[in-house]
Amino acid sequence: MPDRSFLSWPFFEDRHRELAEHLEAWCTTNLPVDHHDVDAACRELVTKLGQDGWLKPTALDTDNPGPLDVRTLCITRETLARHDGLADFAFAMQGLGTGALSLFGTPEQQEWLSRTRAGKAISAFALSEPRSGSDVANTEMTATRDGDSFVLTGEKTWISNGGIADLYVVFARTGEAPGAKGLSAFLVPGDAKGLGIAERLEVIAPHPLARLSFERVRLPATALIGRPGDGFRIAMSVLDVFRSTVGAAALGFARRALDESIKRVAERKLFGAPMAELQMVQGHIADMALDVDAAALLVYRAAWTKDMGAARVTREAAMAKLFATDKAQEVIDKAVQLHGGDGVRKGHIVESLYREIRALRIYEGASDVQKVVIARQVMGAA
Numbered sequence: 001m002p003d004r005s006f007l008s009w010p011f012f013e014d015r016h017r018e019l020a021e022h023l024e025a026w027c028t029t030n031l032p033v034d035h036h037d038v039d040a041a042c043r044e045l046v047t048k049l050g051q052d053g054w055l056k057p058t059a060l061d062t063d064n065p066g067p068l069d070v071r072t073l074c075i076t077r078e079t080l081a082r083h084d085g086l087a088d089f090a091f092a093m094q095g096l097g098t099g100a101l102s103l104f105g106t107p108e109q110q111e112w113l114s115r116t117r118a119g120k121a122i123s124a125f126a127l128s129e130p131r132s133g134s135d136v137a138n139t140e141m142t143a144t145r146d147g148d149s150f151v152l153t154g155e156k157t158w159i160s161n162g163g164i165a166d167l168y169v170v171f172a173r174t175g176e177a178p179g180a181k182g183l184s185a186f187l188v189p190g191d192a193k194g195l196g197i198a199e200r201l202e203v204i205a206p207h208p209l210a211r212l213s214f215e216r217v218r219l220p221a222t223a224l225i226g227r228p229g230d231g232f233r234i235a236m237s238v239l240d241v242f243r244s245t246v247g248a249a250a251l252g253f254a255r256r257a258l259d260e261s262i263k264r265v266a267e268r269k270l271f272g273a274p275m276a277e278l279q280m281v282q283g284h285i286a287d288m289a290l291d292v293d294a295a296a297l298l299v300y301r302a303a304w305t306k307d308m309g310a311a312r313v314t315r316e317a318a319m320a321k322l323f324a325t326d327k328a329q330e331v332i333d334k335a336v337q338l339h340g341g342d343g344v345r346k347g348h349i350v351e352s353l354y355r356e357i358r359a360l361r362i363y364e365g366a367s368d369v370q371k372v373v374i375a376r377q378v379m380g381a382a
């Protein structure tokens with residue numbers, strides 16, 4: 001039984017505790033799904049999660065508008081990640097892909113949200129390019145105004161849900177100013193003419209991922225999200241909401257690794273006694289538990305701060321993401337070690353956690369970038 005004591009921390013309300021309990025029961029019945037065909041698995045997960053109402057918190061409810069509840073997003077990601085990394089991915093992308101619409105969309109653009117919240121449309125967030133990942137200011141894709149249209153030309157890469165998404169939020173250069181201040185955000189339907197899948201990308205923990213080509217993709221002016229030149233601000237506002245949730249997913253992976261290790265060391269006998277009696281093993285378990293609790297404190301501090309109405313949580317979210325992802329990697333590595341040969345055996349849960357965690361330290365701002373962000377925040381505040 002995973003540790004649920006954190007749910008009594010003052011960051012949470014009863015509705016969060018109820019969510020954790022109900023979602024845990026749902027996960028036990030429905031997860032993991034078969035991952036062999038990763039596109040099919042993701043479609044199935046989005047449909048299932050949508051049908052059973054779990055995707056509702058990922059985007060604005062246009063009938064009852066209010067801010068996204070980051071604690072709900074974090075508890076959901078943590079719980080899903082503990083059961084199935086792909087389920088967490090499917091949930092997270094419905095939020096990241098539509099974040100710009102929830103926060104800055106017109107009523108017409110927000111019509112998509114009832115479909116993404118119901119699992120009837122899949123969304124994607126397209127910011128990275130072959131020559132601009134961390135360096136967003138270097139975005140090369142252009143969006144040129146042509147009468148009542150914008151024409152998008154260029155490439156996006158590493159796009160999660162690339163190839164299966166029904167809508168993409170795409171960031172392109174409109175040129176109001178040099179660098180980051182000359183970008184704008186656009187809503188691009190997945191079937192837009194000129195939008196192609198240049199390459200499907202395979203990574204160590206498979207999920208749908210692609211490099212996309214935009215060959216003179218013509219969009220109506222109404223596809224612009226927010227104002228021209230606001231693209232970077234929009235992207236950063238979306239990441240400000242969702243960055244802590246990456247930490248929450250890492251926390252879910254780490255908790256699972258800790259749970260599996262506790263079980264393993266109790267069951268496995270070494271030198272005539274359970275491994276759990278070896279003090280060095282106890283030392284590993286203690287380190288893992290400490291990192292899990294510290295990560296949880298940072299993740300839920302960031303989520304709570306945002307939910308309490310903070311305009312930006314740049315420092316809190318960066319700390320949560322950096323610490324939770326880096327420490328989850330260490331916790332999972334210890335779990336692999338404690339499992340011996342089984343830990344590296346294909347198909348074993350700790351082997352899959354070892355692969356699942358790695359990309360979280362790279363996307364939505366690599367660990368090194370989070371350090372730069374934190375340093376600037378604390379030095380700026382001094």
Ligand SMILES: Cc1cc2nc3c(=O)[nH]c(=O)nc-3n(C[C@H](O)[C@H](O)[C@H](O)COP(=O)(O)OP(=O)(O)OC[C@H]3O[C@@H](n4cnc5c(N)ncnc54)[C@H](O)[C@@H]3O)c2cc1C
Nearest residue numbers: 125126127128133134135158159160359362363364366368
């Ligand atoms: C599995 C996966 C899913 C992804 N999904 C999406 C998605 O849905 N949408 C999207 O737009 N992008 C997505 N990405 C892209 C991701 O955001 C980029 O990979 C990331 O921003 C890093 O960019 P890069 O790969 O170009 O690496 P680079 O920018 O070349 O950076 C390489 C490394 O340099 C270091 N570094 C970077 N900046 C600094 C700095 N200032 N100081 C010190 N060191 C630094 C970091 O260690 C970094 O990992 C995804 C990536 C992966 C791996």
